[in-house]
Amino acid sequence: MRRQAFATALVAATALALAFLALPIAAVFLRVSPGHLFAQLGNPVATDALLVSLKTSAIAHVLVLVLGTPTAYLLATNRFPGRSLVLALIELPLVLPPAVAGIALLAAFGRFGLLGGTLHALGVGIPFTQAAVILAVAFVEAPFYIGGGIAAFEAVDRNLLDAARTLGAGPARVFARVAVPLALGGLAAGSALALARGLGEFGATIIFAGSLQGVTQTLPLAIYAQLDADFDTALAIGALFVLIGATVLVALKVVPRWTRSASISLSRSVPSASS
Amino acid sequence: MDSLRLDFALPLRSFRLELALEVGRETVALVGPSGAGKTTVLRAIAGLARPERGLVRCGGETWFDSAAQVDLRPEQRSVGFVFQDYALFPHLTVRENVRFGGDGEGLLDRLGIAHLAGVKPAQLSAGERQRVALARALARDPSVLLLDEPLSALDAHTRASVRAELHGLLHDLGLPALLVTHDYADAAALADRVGVLVDGQLVQVDRPEQLIAEPASPFVADFTGVNLLVGTAKPRVDGLTEVELADGTRLLSTDRADGKVGAVVYPWEIALSREPPGDSALNHLQAAIASLVPVGNRVRVSLGGVTAEVTAASADRLGLRVGDTTVATFKATGTRLVPLG
Numbered sequence: 001m002r003r004q005a006f007a008t009a010l011v012a013a014t015a016l017a018l019a020f021l022a023l024p025i026a027a028v029f030l031r032v033s034p035g036h037l038f039a040q041l042g043n044p045v046a047t048d049a050l051l052v053s054l055k056t057s058a059i060a061h062v063l064v065l066v067l068g069t070p071t072a073y074l075l076a077t078n079r080f081p082g083r084s085l086v087l088a089l090i091e092l093p094l095v096l097p098p099a100v101a102g103i104a105l106l107a108a109f110g111r112f113g114l115l116g117g118t119l120h121a122l123g124v125g126i127p128f129t130q131a132a133v134i135l136a137v138a139f140v141e142a143p144f145y146i147g148g149g150i151a152a153f154e155a156v157d158r159n160l161l162d163a164a165r166t167l168g169a170g171p172a173r174v175f176a177r178v179a180v181p182l183a184l185g186g187l188a189a190g191s192a193l194a195l196a197r198g199l200g201e202f203g204a205t206i207i208f209a210g211s212l213q214g215v216t217q218t219l220p221l222a223i224y225a226q227l228d229a230d231f232d233t234a235l236a237i238g239a240l241f242v243l244i245g246a247t248v249l250v251a252l253k254v255v256p257r258w259t260r261s262a263s264i265s266l267s268r269s270v271p272s273a274s275s
Numbered sequence: 276m277d278s279l280r281l282d283f284a285l286p287l288r289s290f291r292l293e294l295a296l297e298v299g300r301e302t303v304a305l306v307g308p309s310g311a312g313k314t315t316v317l318r319a320i321a322g323l324a325r326p327e328r329g330l331v332r333c334g335g336e337t338w339f340d341s342a343a344q345v346d347l348r349p350e351q352r353s354v355g356f357v358f359q360d361y362a363l364f365p366h367l368t369v370r371e372n373v374r375f376g377g378d379g380e381g382l383l384d385r386l387g388i389a390h391l392a393g394v395k396p397a398q399l400s401a402g403e404r405q406r407v408a409l410a411r412a413l414a415r416d417p418s419v420l421l422l423d424e425p426l427s428a429l430d431a432h433t434r435a436s437v438r439a440e441l442h443g444l445l446h447d448l449g450l451p452a453l454l455v456t457h458d459y460a461d462a463a464a465l466a467d468r469v470g471v472l473v474d475g476q477l478v479q480v481d482r483p484e485q486l487i488a489e490p491a492s493p494f495v496a497d498f499t500g501v502n503l504l505v506g507t508a509k510p511r512v513d514g515l516t517e518v519e520l521a522d523g524t525r526l527l528s529t530d531r532a533d534g535k536v537g538a539v540v541y542p543w544e545i546a547l548s549r550e551p552p553g554d555s556a557l558n559h560l561q562a563a564i565a566s567l568v569p570v571g572n573r574v575r576v577s578l579g580g581v582t583a584e585v586t587a588a589s590a591d592r593l594g595l596r597v598g599d600t601t602v603a604t605f606k607a608t609g610t611r612l613v614p615l616g
Contacts, residue, residue: 159362165349166321166356167376168415177375181366 028238040236048214049222049237056130056218057198060137064145064194069187072149073179077161087150094143101139102207109135109208132209133216141198148190152183189252196248200241279419279451283329283339285319287312292319292475298419298451303480304466305455306498312475313455314359317421320453321356322349333418333451355412355450359424361404363396363411372396372411379414386410386444402433409444420445422454426461431608435530438464439614459501460539464613471495502540502581508532508612515607526558530612537613542584544609547576547593548602559604564597578603 029037040046075086093101108114109126119126126132156179164174180187202220209216211225219237226234282295292312296303305313318324320331322338325346331339338347364372370392373379383389386406396404405425412420425441426434442465445452456462462469463483470480471494479491486495487503506520510533518526518538526538551559562579567590569575574590576583583603595601 157362159358159360160364162318162321162323162349163356163358163362164364164375165323166352166354167411168350169375170348170350178364182364 025242028235028242031235032232036232037236037239040230040233041240043230043233043236045213045217045222045226045230046219046233046237049217049219050240052130052133052214052216053199053218056133056137057195060134060141060198061191061195063134063138064142064198065191068142068146068149069180070175072146072187073153073175075146076150076153077158077179090143090146092143093140094147098140098201098203099207102136102204105132105136105139105204105208127208128210128212128216130209130215133205133218136204136208137198137201140201140204141194144197145187145190145194148193149183149187152186152190153179155186156182192248192251196245199244277334277418277451279320279453280330280332281316281320283319283326283331283341285312285315285324285326287315287475290475292316294472294475294477296470296477296480298453300449300451301467302445302452302454302465304462304469305453305472306457306459306462306469307472308498309457311472313457313472314423316472317356317423317453317455320352320419320421321354322347322352336418353415353418355415355417355420357405357408357412357420357422357425360428361396361408363399363404363407365396368393368395369399369407372407373414376411376415379410382410382413400433401428401430402437405429405437406440409441413448418450420448420450420452422452424456425454426456426458431529435532435612441465442614459498460611460613463503463537463539471498473498502538502542502545503613504538504540504580506536506538508534508536516612518610518612524560526610527607528610528612529608530610532612532614534614539611539613540581540605540609542575542582545581545583545585545603545605547583547585547589547595548604549593551602552604557604557606558610559602561600561602564595564599564601567595567597576601 041050071090075083075090096104106113106127108116109119109132110116111120111125111127126135160178160182161174164178165171169177199218200220201218202224205211205216205218206221206224211217211221213222213225217225219241223234223237226237277300279298281297283293285292290312292315294316305316307313315324319326320338326339326341328341329339330337330341333353336353337343337345338352339345364375367375369388370379370383373382373388383392386409388403388406388410391399391403391407396407399407405428409425426438429437438461445465454462454465456465459469466483468480469483469486471478471486473494479486479495481489484503487501504518504520504526506518506526508516508518508528510516510531514529516528516530516532518528518532518536520526520538528538551561560579560581565577565579567574567576569587570584572587573584574587574595576585576590576595578601581603593601
């Protein structure tokens with residue numbers, strides 16, 4: 001009797017949690033017709049924001065990949081004093097409120113910031129430009145990619161890297177032909193998570209880059225800007241995000257499956273049929 | 276002179292590895308308990324571990340010399356390294372693996388893996404992987420071959436045939452080869468000389484039969500304290516091999532062999548009893564006890580040319596005394612055959 005009650009309570013709690021999580025998502029699509037939602041994406045505010053988001057996210061993501069991959073490899077394959085401090089530093093943006101990230105970026109690159117004077121003397125002003133959006137996005141998404149990359153490179157068998165060295169490969173060839181191909185599944189997963197986080201960036205961007213339509217107004221900022229003016233457009237952009245998020249999640253489930261064939265256990269022993 | 280010369284010291288966690296050894300155009304096996312520093316020796320030669328001081332020379336080349344501050348990087352040293360578990364690149368095909376270090380097209384044929392060229396390592400048997408690892412190591416045309424436990428990943432069945440193959444290959448190559456194993460039977464089958472490494476020190480280097488006959492220390496005797504019974508092997512139709520010893524005694528083994536062999540039996544695989552066993556599948560020898568030597572809580576019992584190791588308790592129970600006629604029994608699966616001559 002008591003066991004029955006507990007089972008019922010479990011199911012009820014789960015149902016309530018699922019309903020709470022699903023209701024707002026469903027509401028995005030149910031409040032207005034899909035055709036109307038799609039039409040709202042033609043609104044210049046939405047198209048401008050889409051272009052700004054795509055451009056800034058793409059550039060920020062390339063920067064993160066180009067600098068983050070070697071960083072992850074170095075940290076995964078070397079042990080040195082202060083390594084855990086470096087790892088903590090990389091993870092810090094994960095736990096910072098985005099607004100703090102925005103303030104910090106202003107303090108570093110703003111007109112009166114740490115590097116601001118130098119940049120100003122060189123004729124470079126970063127805050128409230130697209131460059132600021134790119135920096136803000138890169139700042140918040142980098143930890144996702146570098147963290148995933150370190151785990152991916154650490155999972156590569158050290159003996160394979162050593163074997164490549166004894167076969168005449170220098171460190172660069174070992175990296176390109178052995179380490180990166182074997183870590184590719186993990187790197188792709190980290191990359192997808194980072195990209196999703198970067199596209200959704202709001203707090204750091206609005207503080208450091210502002211919200212100027214066609215220049216620094218990304219999709220999340222456009223939702224905020226349209227809340228009062230045109231709720232349906234805000235909703236349409238929201239629907240777009242739900243679709244992007246769902247795509248990333250599906251990709252994360254699929255990617256490990258096709259890379260698993262590349263990371264088989266070497267100790268698996270199959271009886272020889274040919275000898 | 277294409278020889279490999281080592282003389283170095285390298286501190287490990289609980290002891291110092293100190294080793295002086297010259298390997299000519301021959302195969303030298305390093306044996307010893309696990310954790311004795313055997314693999315570190317190979318890694319130091321390949322440049323994957325750095326000795327504290329000393330030198331590593333190969334042919335006319337100095338690879339490492341602490342006094343002259345020479346330390347070539349691994350990719351600059353002409354070594355063929357066969358890793359334990361083979362370390363094949365899982366994302367590359369057999370051909371791509373072999374060609375990673377050099378043009379290994381001819382080696383695919385030579386090692387009988389040409390038909391597997393397009394296959395990934397995951398699809399290979401352990402024996403096939405071993406051949407791919409050998410081909411890959413040799414593709415670079417190395418001056419020295421280093422093998423880390425080349426047979427340990429194989430099951431008992433494939434092990435004997437792969438061991439014979441490897442023996443032939445090492446002989447044909449005529450390269451200085453250093454191989455590491457914890458199995459004395461493998462070392463005796465593959466190597467011209469065997470070095471016993473204990474806690475980082477090379478206790479004795481000698482021909483395999485010499486090591487058994489004249490162990491330099493109790494430890495060597497204990498480690499190599501295998502029974503080696505010389506006889507003539509003949510395969511039987513049931514898949515077992517019959518070995519006839521000089522005195523006419525017949526033994527059975529699950530290893531395949533033909534011709535002159537050494538039958539290797541570990542002392543701890545021999546059981547003692549007063550009466551012959553009823554089970555005909557067991558090998559048995561009947562002889563008078565020549566000596567009883569306590570070693571800790573065990574007793575080493577010599578009789579009829581073999582040494583058995585039993586617990587002190589069971590020696591007491593049997594009431595064993597020197598001169599008693601006793602039966603030594605051991606299984607066909609515990610009787611390993613090593614080709615001799």
